[in-house]
Amino acid sequence: xxxxxxxxxxxxxxxxxxxxxxxxxxxxxxxxxxxxxxxxxxxxxxxxxxxxxxxxxxxxxxxxxxxxxxxxxxxxxxxxxxxxxxxxxxxxxxxxxxxxxxxxxxxxxxxxxxxxxxxxxxxxxxxxxxxxxxxxxxxxxxxxxxxxxxxxxxxxxxxxxxxxxxxxxxxxxxxxxxxxxxxxxxxxxxxxxxxxxxxxxxxxxxxxxxxxxxxxxxxxxxx
Amino acid sequence: xxxxxxxxxxxxxxxxxxxxxxxxxxxxxxxxxxxxxxxxxxxxxxxxxxxxxxxxxxxxxxxxxxxxxxxxxxxxxxxxxxxxxxxxxxxxxxxxxxxxxxxxxxxxxxxxxxxxxxxxxxxxxxxxxxxxxxxxxxxxxxxxxxxxxxxxxxxxxxxxxxxxxxxxxxxxxxxxxxxxxxxxxxxxxxxxxxxxxxxxxxxxxxxxxxxxxxxxxxxxxxxxxxxxxxxxxxxxxxxxxxxxxxxxxxxxxxxxxxxxxxxxxxxxxxxxxxxxxxxxxxxxxxxxxxxxxxxxxxxxxxxxxxxxxxxxxxxxxxxxxxxxxxxxxxxxxxxxxxxxxxxxxxxxxxxxxxxxxxxxxxxxxxxxxxxxxxxxxxxxxxxxxxxxxxxxxxxxxxxx
Numbered sequence: 001x002x003x004x005x006x007x008x009x010x011x012x013x014x015x016x017x018x019x020x021x022x023x024x025x026x027x028x029x030x031x032x033x034x035x036x037x038x039x040x041x042x043x044x045x046x047x048x049x050x051x052x053x054x055x056x057x058x059x060x061x062x063x064x065x066x067x068x069x070x071x072x073x074x075x076x077x078x079x080x081x082x083x084x085x086x087x088x089x090x091x092x093x094x095x096x097x098x099x100x101x102x103x104x105x106x107x108x109x110x111x112x113x114x115x116x117x118x119x120x121x122x123x124x125x126x127x128x129x130x131x132x133x134x135x136x137x138x139x140x141x142x143x144x145x146x147x148x149x150x151x152x153x154x155x156x157x158x159x160x161x162x163x164x165x166x167x168x169x170x171x172x173x174x175x176x177x178x179x180x181x182x183x184x185x186x187x188x189x190x191x192x193x194x195x196x197x198x199x200x201x202x203x204x205x206x207x208x209x210x211x212x213x214x215x216x217x218x219x220x221x222x223x
Numbered sequence: 224x225x226x227x228x229x230x231x232x233x234x235x236x237x238x239x240x241x242x243x244x245x246x247x248x249x250x251x252x253x254x255x256x257x258x259x260x261x262x263x264x265x266x267x268x269x270x271x272x273x274x275x276x277x278x279x280x281x282x283x284x285x286x287x288x289x290x291x292x293x294x295x296x297x298x299x300x301x302x303x304x305x306x307x308x309x310x311x312x313x314x315x316x317x318x319x320x321x322x323x324x325x326x327x328x329x330x331x332x333x334x335x336x337x338x339x340x341x342x343x344x345x346x347x348x349x350x351x352x353x354x355x356x357x358x359x360x361x362x363x364x365x366x367x368x369x370x371x372x373x374x375x376x377x378x379x380x381x382x383x384x385x386x387x388x389x390x391x392x393x394x395x396x397x398x399x400x401x402x403x404x405x406x407x408x409x410x411x412x413x414x415x416x417x418x419x420x421x422x423x424x425x426x427x428x429x430x431x432x433x434x435x436x437x438x439x440x441x442x443x444x445x446x447x448x449x450x451x452x453x454x455x456x457x458x459x460x461x462x463x464x465x466x467x468x469x470x471x472x473x474x475x476x477x478x479x480x481x482x483x484x485x486x487x488x489x490x491x492x493x494x495x496x497x498x499x500x501x502x503x504x505x506x507x508x509x510x511x512x513x514x515x516x517x518x519x520x521x522x523x524x525x526x527x528x529x530x531x532x533x534x535x536x537x538x539x540x541x542x543x544x545x546x547x548x549x550x551x552x553x554x555x556x557x558x559x560x561x562x563x564x565x566x567x568x569x570x571x572x573x574x575x576x577x578x579x580x581x582x583x584x585x586x587x588x589x590x591x592x593x594x595x596x597x598x599x600x601x602x603x604x605x606x607x608x609x610x611x612x613x614x615x616x617x618x619x620x621x622x623x
Contacts, residue, residue, distance in 0.1 A: 074539060078534065081535065
């Protein structure tokens, strides 16, 4: 369960103070499917980054699965990210010099899992995401849809409780985008909390719970 | 992240940028090779000189007239300031000391040598039969000065002089004129070349009494003494000093130089020289280190995206720092190993080209250059690694 209390995040641009998040209170239960929508600069990406522990709020508390993670050290936060959170980005963010299999293997290496076990888990995941034939290809040799599949496979290989997707279909055409959405929704059906940040109304409306943001505030929250 | 995986991952990174990695490794390798080759040259020169100096005799003590204040000064530096002569009588007494195996008094001067219609100014050495074994000289033909032949008119020619004056090779038994005296050639020295600033191919050797008469002097240039054992050197030195003081009315007016002391001086000079060139070569290692730092800094900004991603999927800053440090370590270590091999091949080539020069790289230099290369590489990696570890993942991923 994700529980945000009075979360505020302020950016400074010169003299100007921008409240990207202004006293946000939000509870997302385990297994929910949430979309966060809003115009550019509404704070939706910052909210996702705070939930994913990539960004630290200036004030407020954040409880993840009944544990206060607001003031954890950088190393502890990295551990929580590794174990509980999976990120999917608009730009995929695959490591260009590594093959698909090696990209998927990365979180396992960071977690210190022995090579023999890594190999088995990577093969299983490649199979599950229908990427077995592409295992030894580098990102440059993959299509956009395949790249995002590799990225999702990498985000989920450690079975995180929450999957955070920032414009996951932004760089894909409509058909491939739909495939990726179907993949994410399958993972949600398997029990993962799915939080999607998007501009795309069609994608946003598919979520069971839709949060609207504007100027750092939550302006809509519909089930 | 496990250490083994860190090393593997950064090794993969190194091989993923072959041109970049090759250039850094080359720079590091050249630095290490420069240290190895230059120290090999310096140490080779040291061994060469020591060997040459040892080859003029073993367990030698030289007695010079006059008193030099600096121990181990170069022989001949004290010439011309002679308060009391060093005489043949002094030499004879010296020969009776129990530590002395043999001795050879020495006079040096110049005179005109005339033979077969040719005339030339040459260096003459006056000595006795013992000079041959003491100085480890070799004869090419004939015989050296005979024992007890101080007054016989024998002459031994240097190899080059023999060729110049008697191109037909028929030398032994021929007569030559030195100043206005006639000598018969009894032997020819074998070719030795330059030894300690002294070309024995262009000298003649005549009995000491003839030399003194010819040069109109009773004072010796020096006495060369060979002691029985190396361990006798200190006691022989002491005995010679006491004997000379006694014979010279209680005044210490001779300088006694041991070959060991001269050798030790040369050894010190050349070691310092070797260290000096090693230091200069080590500068190139520092330059290679700076190159590594520069390239790693570029790598951090090129791989911002990747660093952000690694953080997003759960790598703490310490993992990122270690990844960049091990990458720098790989680069410098590989460079050091290649440089080590390159340096040894270079030294081998020098030894093949100049067989006289024993250019073996000293072990300390090879080891030190590898250690310095590795540590400069890692130190150079510290700043880029710290910068990478501090990157804000949100900014890194947004590409700003």
